[in-house]
Amino acid sequence: MAHALIVGAGIAGDALAVLLDRQGWRVTVAEIAPGLRKGGQTVDLRAGSREVLARMGVLDTVLASLVAQRGLAWIDETGKHLAAMPVEAFDGQGFVSKEEVLRTDLARILHNVGSAGIRYRFNETVESLDDRPDGVSVRFRSGDVDHFDVVVGADGVHSRVRGIRWGEEEQFRNSLGIAHAWYTLDERADTPPLDGWFLMHNAPGGLMVEARPGHAGTQEVGLSFRTTEPLPPRGDRAAQLDLLERTFRDVGWRAAEIVSRAPNAADFALDTYDQIAVPKWHDGRVVLLGDSAWCASPLSGLGTALALLGAEVLAQELADGTEPIGDAFARYEDRMRRPAQEARKLLPGRVGMFVPMTQLGIRVWAVIWKAAQWRVAAPILKWAMAGRGRDSPDV
Ligand SMILES: Cc1cc2nc3c(=O)[nH]c(=O)nc-3n(C[C@H](O)[C@H](O)[C@H](O)COP(=O)(O)OP(=O)(O)OC[C@H]3O[C@@H](n4cnc5c(N)ncnc54)[C@H](O)[C@@H]3O)c2cc1C
Numbered sequence: 001m002a003h004a005l006i007v008g009a010g011i012a013g014d015a016l017a018v019l020l021d022r023q024g025w026r027v028t029v030a031e032i033a034p035g036l037r038k039g040g041q042t043v044d045l046r047a048g049s050r051e052v053l054a055r056m057g058v059l060d061t062v063l064a065s066l067v068a069q070r071g072l073a074w075i076d077e078t079g080k081h082l083a084a085m086p087v088e089a090f091d092g093q094g095f096v097s098k099e100e101v102l103r104t105d106l107a108r109i110l111h112n113v114g115s116a117g118i119r120y121r122f123n124e125t126v127e128s129l130d131d132r133p134d135g136v137s138v139r140f141r142s143g144d145v146d147h148f149d150v151v152v153g154a155d156g157v158h159s160r161v162r163g164i165r166w167g168e169e170e171q172f173r174n175s176l177g178i179a180h181a182w183y184t185l186d187e188r189a190d191t192p193p194l195d196g197w198f199l200m201h202n203a204p205g206g207l208m209v210e211a212r213p214g215h216a217g218t219q220e221v222g223l224s225f226r227t228t229e230p231l232p233p234r235g236d237r238a239a240q241l242d243l244l245e246r247t248f249r250d251v252g253w254r255a256a257e258i259v260s261r262a263p264n265a266a267d268f269a270l271d272t273y274d275q276i277a278v279p280k281w282h283d284g285r286v287v288l289l290g291d292s293a294w295c296a297s298p299l300s301g302l303g304t305a306l307a308l309l310g311a312e313v314l315a316q317e318l319a320d321g322t323e324p325i326g327d328a329f330a331r332y333e334d335r336m337r338r339p340a341q342e343a344r345k346l347l348p349g350r351v352g353m354f355v356p357m358t359q360l361g362i363r364v365w366a367v368i369w370k371a372a373q374w375r376v377a378a379p380i381l382k383w384a385m386a387g388r389g390r391d392s393p394d395v
Pocket of ligand 1 (some may be wrong): 007010011032037039042125154155158159269290291292297299301303304307
């Protein structure tokens, strides 16, 4: 029985684990976090996700976990709506759709559907990957050594597998010049309600504060800012919080309240918005999947769809493990290369529309979002937005 090591129990890694296990593979998953990672905002079911989830047999479970949302509204520093894009806009192809699920829930659903045969090693990662004629010898951080037929790097945008086998991240990274902090906030008596709206407040200087509905009694909040400076190390929470406090000190609406809740957020994360483009995703018996290979950035809105599709395509090509591995990897790359490239092509001016630099820019974008929904302009915007995922591979 062929044995796969999947590094990273995220969306791509867990989906692949489920599919390979069903195809008769022995599957081990190594995840660096102590448990399944929580956190993240909502992901939609467009661009092929719905179909993959249906084929995996989990669509009904996902649909039972949808977050009720009315749409996206841009607000000023007092909370007044400047423009709104309801979920019905552009026939459901707007920025927020009727079918969105928290990333946490999607990850949990994929994880739970896996059989007991999948072996999870939490708090674990890889230290070295050595090719042997019949597989890969892997040394884990714990000191354990094991042997696998294939190793899949599904360990996200800052992939360690990619680092070990392909080299420094910088050569594959295109920074979009934005950093983003996100976490879950438990609603208290004094927390302003969202009434189902995803609220976004832009401030001059390329700053943005957002709050969107989460599970009952919670809000998913985010703080975005333009920067080209390196962020504090991921483990240095004090320096991260200090940076947010300084950056959002003079921003209105709920910025102060939201920043003040960051220290106690269990799922707090701060990262840059990057794109990743690796010229070749496989080397020997090691292959990259998901953000580690092709991250299109959260601004694309396609990270989850591509992760699910990529997992399905890779599983199909690996079949039961009796195929020559290199050929299977090459066919997987052939099928996923184009959708990944297309996803990285952001709408022109996408960064500027997300975090405008000036007050004038903020107001202009609000007018554009209103006007875009008028009868004449709507079909053009609908076409542009529906283009997302047009290049899905046949599965
Ligand atoms: C906690 C979290 C929240 C997110 N929130 C959002 C969001 O709100 N909006 C959005 O657009 N995208 C979000 N993303 C990214 C989104 O999940 C991905 O773009 C997309 O689903 C592609 O999935 P992936 O499996 O390739 O990567 P990811 O979903 O990022 O999964 C990668 C997994 O690998 C693990 N990992 C990382 N390094 C190692 C290592 N060295 N060894 C072992 N395991 C490792 C991570 O802990 C994670 O579980 C989030 C990712 C995470 C991990």
